[in-house]
Amino acid sequence: MKILIIEDEQDMLDTMKNFLEKENFVVETAVSILEARDKIGIYEYDCILLDINLKDGNGLELLKDLKEKEIEDGVIIVSARNSLDDKLEGLNLGADDYLAKPFHMAELNARVKAVLRRRQFKGANKINIANVSVDLDEHTVHVDETELSLNRKEFEILLFFCSNQNRLxxxxxxxxxxWGDHIDQADSFEFIYSQIKNLRKKLSVAKAELEIKAVYGIGYKLVVL
Amino acid sequence: MKLQNYTTSYFAGVLLVLLSIWAVIFYLEMLDEIYDSLDDGLENQKMLVIQRAKEQTDILNKPEFDDGSYTIKKVSPNYGLQFKDTYRDTLMYMQNEDDFEPVRMLESVFKLDNSYYKIKIVTSMVEEDDLIEDLLFSLIMLYLGLIVSILLLNNFILKKIWNPFYLLLNQLKDFRIDKDKTITTSPSKIDEFNLLNKRIEQMLGKSVESYNSQKQFIENAAHELQTPLAISINKLELLVENNNLTEDQIAMIASALNNLEGLTRMNKSLLLLSKIENSQYDDDETVNLAEISKELIEDFQDLATHKGMKINFVEAGSLNISMNRQLARVLISNLFKNAIIHGAEENTIEVKVSNDKFSVSNAGRTEALNPDKIFSRFQSIRTSKRSNGIGLAISKAITERYNLNLNYEFTGRHNFYITR
Structure with missing residues (x-):
């Protein structure tokens, strides 16, 4: 899987590259529209992460070019502006997703994988990890052949973990x-814990070969047993 | 009280006192002049009567006034020598008025052919009560006339003179530093007003400038902090993924991460606040607060359940407001968050929507919060590390942006409500 990151902030670029490479993606980078045009003209990418504010222009222009040339790469717009106009314009121009800076790498990872899945499987897609299979169309989870009954939030949690397997x-x-952006200032995130606890219980009862491990004070990690 | 009325009332008061004093003096002066003139007339008449008595001795014995205006009566020389002329006011029956009317009477003694005669001469005089009445009436007319003239003067002339002042005042009344509207003044013939206009324009210009630069600074600062914060968090997360860390090291990184995340949240809030204040959300649509509440209650359910709280939703009407949907969600969710974070555990949160009011109430501390401070930034009671004290300030800014009212009330429970 090849990913192109177009981002003019070197630190940000390094972090994203570093993180995605650990997911075994091949990552190329460009720091300007000019450089990006060169690379897009030569190579094909599965997913392009496009910053809107670049030193030599607006990333949306590049997006227009791509669509005019009927280049089918998946595009995720990454913008520090977080404005609804940019988001709507970007999506109208054919971007697959929009991510406002600052974001967590786990979130970026989940979005990239979602875009890749949608493009590769044309919709019908499943994630298989160990003996667990997550069906993204049916919103069902199977452990071996038995269906696991999860509520909507538990499903979302498991899916997010599956996209970030072995990652913090x-x-x-x-x-x-x-739970959405507006939950961000909620009193501690301890309430998450009860959901995780339920999910863990359901996974272990079904004998899933997966475990959600707590990383002290920070978060969790999904590991294959 | 308006400036005009204020001066008019002053004039009215001063005039009332001045006119009253003036009226008393005028009355006394006039009365004095009348008496003087009457007394002169009486003296003259006396001399005429005495002259006549020398020729017509029969009038020397005339004890009654009858149809004349005098009486003459012989008196002893002793009495006559001692007698001094007196003028006095007395009452006399007047047939035309069918009443006793005041008259001025001169009593005097004269000597004729070695005999002394006492003469009384009367002349009718002004009726004082009538005089006072007339005078009072005229004075009231004068007074009213003066007041009316002052009012007219005030309304036409003073208004014209003070016009630049009122123009300025009207603009100041509607002036809001966060709106892009400046004050315009027109030159006046009066130096003081020109100076006032100039100074106010300068002052407001300075204030708007510093307000804008402060706003800009907050926005820029928050904006510039975003990326470094995100990068720091991401790098620390990558560091934790490193498997050779001890538990102590992870704990330290966790603490750093928590603090950085707190900073990120506060930064986000500040950015949101300045965006609202800069009116960067302008795509308004009709938003149904009841619907948004239902969606958000769903989202906050887990958090509430975690604290053993129950959210009761009462829909007694529908409240539709034309505003940005995203901001509406922020507004309502901040109130929910506030209620959940500060609310007493194992209690209920009441959310009520009626046709003209949206309210959220929670049980909590037993005393009321200070309603003047509660909506200011960083004023929250720090019962929770996760609360940065900007949430309510954001809600307030949103309601102000849409000319809504957000108020707080303590009725045993803490009540936050939005009204139009």
């Missing part, structure tokens, strides 16, 4: 992903 998932990132 910060509980803030998890809360924002599952």
């Amino acid at each position: 998932v910060n509980k803030t990132a998890l809360a924002e992903h599952v």
Whole structure:
């Protein structure tokens, strides 16, 4: 899987590259529209992460070019502006997703994988980890052949963990992903704990070969037993 | 009280006192002049009567006034020598008025052919009560006339003179530092007003400038902090993924992460607040607060359940407001968050929507919060580390942006309500 990150902030670029490479993606980078145009012209990417504010122009222009040339790469807009206009314009121009800075890497990871899945499987997609299979269309989870009954939030949590297998998932990132942005200032995220507890119980009862491990004070990690 | 009325009332008061004093003096002066003139007339008449008596001795014995205006009566020389002329006011029956009317009477003694005669001469005089009445009436007319003239003067002339002042005042009344509206003044013939206009324009210009630069600073600062914060958090997360860390080291990183995340949240809030104040949310639509509440209650259910709280939703009407949907969600969710974070555990949160009011109430501390401070930034009671004290300030800013009212009330429970 090849990913192109177009981002002019070197630190940000390094962090994203570093994180995605650990997910075994091939990551290329560009720091300007000019450089990005060169790379897009030569290579094909599965997903492009596009910053809107670049030194030599607006990333949305690049997006227009891509769509005019009928280049089918998946595009996720990454913007520090967090304005609804940018978001709507970007999505109208054919971007697959929009992510406002600052974001958690786990969130970026989940979004990238969602875009890749949608493109590769044309909708019909499943994630298989160990003996657990998550069906994203049916919103069902099977352990071996038995269906696991999860509520909507438990499903979202499990899916988020599956996208970030073996990675540290910060509980803030998890809360924002599952409960929405406006939960972000809620009193401690301890309430997440009860949901995790339920999910763990259900997984262990079904003998899933997965475990959600707590990382002291920070968050959780999904590991294959 | 308006400036005009204020001066008019002063004039009215001063005039009332001045006119009263003036009226008394005028009355006394006039009366004095009348008596003087009457007394002169009486003296003259006396001399005429005495002259006549020298020729017509029969009038020397005339004890009654009858149809004349005098009486003459012989008196002893002893009495006559001692007698001094007196003028006095007395009453006399007047046939035309069928009443006793005041008259002025001169009593005098004269000597004729070695005999002394006492003469009384009367002349009718002004009726004092009538005089006072007339005078009072005229005075009231004068007074009213003066007041009316002052009012007219005030309304036409003073208004014209003070016009630049009122123009300025009207603009100041509607002036809001966060709106892009400046004050415009027109030059006046009066130096003081020109100076006032100039100074106010300068002062407001300075205030708007510093307000804007402060706003800009907060926004820029918050904006610039975003990326470094995110990068720091991400790097620390990557560090934790490193498997050779001891538990102590992880705990330290966790603490750093928690603090950085607190900072990120506060930063986000400040950014949101300045965006609201900069009116960067302008796509308004009709928003049904009851619907949004239902959605958000769903989202907050887990958090509430975790604290053993129950959210009761009462829909007694529908409250539709034209505003930005995203801001409406922020507004309501901040009130919910506030209620859940500060509310007493194992209690209920009441959410009520009626046609003109949206309210959220929770049980909590038993004393009322200070309603003047509660909506200011960083004023929250720090019962929780996760609360940064900006939530309510954001809600307030949103309601102000849409000319809604957000108020607090303590009725045993803490009540926050929005009204139009």
